[in-house]
Amino acid sequence: MTNHPLEKWHALVRTRALDSLDELLAEEVVFYSPILFKPQNGKALTTLYLAGALRVLGNDQFHYTRELAGARDAMLEFETSVDGIYINGVDLMRWNDAGKLIEFKVMLRPLKGIQIVQRKMAELLAQLSENS
Numbered sequence: 001m002t003n004h005p006l007e008k009w010h011a012l013v014r015t016r017a018l019d020s021l022d023e024l025l026a027e028e029v030v031f032y033s034p035i036l037f038k039p040q041n042g043k044a045l046t047t048l049y050l051a052g053a054l055r056v057l058g059n060d061q062f063h064y065t066r067e068l069a070g071a072r073d074a075m076l077e078f079e080t081s082v083d084g085i086y087i088n089g090v091d092l093m094r095w096n097d098a099g100k101l102i103e104f105k106v107m108l109r110p111l112k113g114i115q116i117v118q119r120k121m122a123e124l125l126a127q128l129s130e131n132s
Helices: 005-015 020-024 043-057 111-131
Strands: 025-032 063-069 073-082 085-095 101-109
Touching: 005 020, 005 063, 005 073, 005 085, 020 025, 020 043, 025 043, 043 073, 043 101, 043 111, 073 111, 085 111, 101 111
Parallel strands: 025 101
Antiparallel strands: 063 073, 073 085, 085 101
């Protein structure tokens, strides 16, 4: 098992092992959505949004195309398609000394891609709240 946050993230995306989010995220993590204006603070909300995003975007067409990494942060560019609509995005990550993510920001393009993700995420979150 690897200890580096980027390797852990790639393994999580590859295996869709969403339970790994608990180990990867710091309690004080902040999630910046491409849809929501306000940052989502804390592990519970970040887990909800990242798990939802992995379900909506993480299909068999999802792949990272570029990675830039520093000592405590990284930028991962990705491409995918949802309902036949091309989506290009960027995941910006920052982690602490313990290797836990403390910030996760997602940016998306083009506008049609943002719109389909917004619709699919809203449907998924509504479904999850009905089931809880």
